[in-house]
Amino acid sequence: MSFTPEFWLILGLTLVLGWVLGLMSRSGGGRWKRELAAEREAHVATKRDYDARLAEADKRAAEHDRRIAEYERAREVRRDDTVVREGRIDNLDLRPGERIEVDADGNRVIRPIR
Known part of the structure; x- marks a missing residue:
């Protein structure tokens, strides 16, 4: 079967028309x-x-x-007549013969062991 120039023209136009319709119908x-x-x-x-x-x-x-x-x-604690910050008082801060007690006001006080 031989292809005529009209056949090629129709085939080309169909291809171009398909592209145009495809571009027009795409979803945005x-x-x-x-x-x-x-x-x-x-x-x-x-x-x-x-x-x-x-x-x-x-x-x-x-x-x-x-x-x-x-x-x-x-928050401070009294040590004898001096004031010491409570955060520094722990067992390492005590001198030999001292202990920590809570007085009537709820404050912690360092007192000698008797």
Whole structure:
């Protein structure tokens, strides 16, 4: 069977028409780009929210640490007539013949062993 020039022309036109119809009937070439852009924006917003929450948590932790330091400075124990911070009092801080007692006010006091 020999192919005539008209056959090649019809075959070419069919191919071009198929491409045109295929491009016209596709499901939106820019749709995936819009969805990708929306997904990127949502990711950026989520990351920004996460970073804000993390910064707020760090701020609360710093405030908490500051308050703990204030409480530790405020709590003091008397050693004879001198004032000693409670945080420094443990068994290693006691001199031989001393012990830690709790007085009537609930304060810890170092007293000699009798």
